[in-house]
Amino acid sequence: MLPYYKFDKIKQFYGVPHTLEYRNGYRIATALSQESGCNRVSELTKTLHDCTWMYGRVKPKPIAPFKPDFVQNDKIILTFDGFFRQKVFEPNAEQYDLIRKVKIMYFMVDDTITVVEPAYINSGYSQGRIIRRSRITKDPHRNLHLTWKDLNIGIELKMFGITFHLTDCDSFTKEFLKANGIELNDIHVPPSEPRLFKQRPVTAPVNRSVCFKNSEIRPNIGIVLSFESIRIDGKKQLHDCVPYYISYYLEDGTISVKERKHRDESFDFCPYLIKRIRVPRYSKQLINNLIVAEEESFNEQKDERDFIQPSDFVVGKEVNLLGHRFLIRDCDARTRQYYEDILKVQQGERVMIDKIRPIQLKTDIPKYIGFGTPEDSLASCKSLVPREPRKNIVRYIVNANKYLRFGCVLDSARPEDQNRQFILKYSLADGKIGINELSITNSGIQGGKYVSPQLIAKNDCFKNEPDYYTCKDLYIGAILHVNCRRFIITSADLNDYRYMQENPELFSQEAIDSVRDYLISTNCLSSNEALICSS
Structure with missing residues (x-):
């Protein structure tokens, strides 16, 4: 290695000594330090005894993040x-x-x-x-x-x-x-x-089973005698009386009377005529205060013969429950088996009565008042939540985007309406008729949509059951009453005539002939083509 390119590991300070420096923005002269870069004993001693060369540096403690x-x-x-x-x-x-x-x-x-x-x-x-x-x-x-x-x-x-x-x-x-x-x-x-320390009277609940012995209750838990009956009313015949179900609970001797519901019945439905209670045999004595009488009957341990018993229910006979007369018509198979095995009584056959005729209420349909279509108004009369009238989906799919177009004029005595020209457009998909007016230069009348597509009823039909215009009513010379205006059909196009030839069952022969004669007179159809189409 070249001289002066050797790195000394002991030397850590390579700065050059100086006498001028800045402190707080001011230039200050200082004395020259006698220790040079590599001659500092303190630096050398610190470096020689530095453990970081062998064990590495000590990791600083992490600073906890600030939390508000x-x-x-x-x-x-x-x-x-x-x-x-x-x-x-x-x-x-x-x-x-x-x-x-x-x-x-x-x-x-x-x-x-x-x-x-x-x-x-x-x-x-x-x-x-x-x-x-x-x-x-x-x-x-x-x-x-x-x-x-x-x-x-x-x-x-x-x-x-x-x-x-x-x-x-x-x-x-x-x-x-x-x-x-x-x-x-x-x-x-x-x-x-x-x-909390006051002694207030607390009414204990009535225990319906206190008047029975345990030996009588245990075998009868869950056993219910079911009877089918009708409520007898002196002002009505038997087939007009309301049917009821009578249930006798052997567990505690209680009786409940429930009305049978039919969908076709028009009178008010009452689920329970008599809720589950013990019914006394002589109800007139207790009819004013039934609840008090019932509690007293249990507390005083009255005779069981004072209340309605299973032996009082016989098919074909009447039973009086709290002043209501019921005719027992029939009972289920389990009830018949109980009477035969326990009471040794043979129940009779089912009492046949003519079919109960439901009360038919005649509802008068109100008159159409002009809001919306008659079909929408009629749907609101049939149900609380009106439903959209049904549409002929097959007709809509087959005749989608198919129209019959006719030219027409106004049948009016006003001179300004004599030159007005209209195009009548009939939709084969839903039967709606729309009328557009042709714009004429310097006529003073702006053309465009005159009648939006809608079902147009005939002038002499009943408003609640309207008779709408169909394709049978559209031909040359026909008069249509639209919103208190009279339109006379004066022309047709070739497409209308071809559709009439393909579907002759939808049009009369006079309508087909009138359109054919018009097209021949306007040179839109030759006589030979008319013969070919008719054949």
Whole structure:
């Protein structure tokens, strides 16, 4: 290696000594240092004892990223248990305070507080969120708000006119407050409500099985006797009476009467005529207060013969249930088997009655008032949710983009309408007719669309059931009434005549001849071509 191209590993300072330097923008002269670049003993000693040559450099400690307060305090909630008193005024009792327990939650992220009352069943008052999440003012004069340092067990907080007493807090809140140097007070026990110690009468539910012995109940659990019947009405015949299903539950001797529903019935449907109860045999004595009588009957252990029994249901006979007369028509196979095995009674055959005729209500279709089409108005009369009238999809697909065009003029006595020319366009896909007016120079009338495509009804038809113009009504010389205007067809094109020849069943012979004669007179069709087309 050439001289002076050798690198000294011990030497670390290669700077040249100097006496002039800048400090804070000022030029300052300094004394020349006696130590040169490679003669510094301190540098040499430091280099010789540097462990980084053998073990490497020590990794610096990572600097923790900066986190703002709203990130550090996010999802930190301090929860306290508390209560507040509410005055209760009862006319027939002493005045007492209602103790309402709440949860007070403090959100560290924005110093807001919310108060929520847990829901209790049958409390008698509305529960839930009492105070929405908001900042609570502590001193309005100095504009100070409550912070987490102001919260502790045993203190009172007055928020929006309500005084809350803090009684306890959760474990996380205790650890957080202790870690921040706040000493917690002793846990307070909330006072009990005076109304809980009042002896109020509690009505016990009626046990329907107390009047039966256990030996009678166990075999009859889940056994139901089903009967098919009709409700007898003196003003109606049997085939006009409403059918019902009568169910007798052997478990507790209760009876339910349910109406049978038919789709074609037009009267109001009532699911249950009689809900599941015990029906007394002499119902007139208990008809004014049936519930009280039923409770008394169970408590006093009345005789079972006072209530309807399975032996009272016989096919072909009547039974009176709470003043309603029912004719038993039939019963199911399981019920017949029960009567034969247990009661030793043979049920009769099914009572045949003429087919029950549903009540047919005649609905009058209202008159068409002019809004929309008659088909749309009729659909709103048939159902609550109107449906779009059905369309002939096959006709639309076969005749898509096929039109018949005719020339027409206005049948009017006004002189300004004598020279007006129109083109009538008939759509073979949906039968709609559109009329466009030809523009004539210096006529003073702007041409364009005159009648938008629509179904046009004839002048002498019934509005509720309109008769629309079809292709049969379009020929040379025909008169069409469109929106109180009379149009006379005066011309046709060659395409119309060819379509008439291909579909002669859709047009009369007079219509075909009129179009053919017009085309021959205008030299659009020769007589030989007309003979070929007709053949």
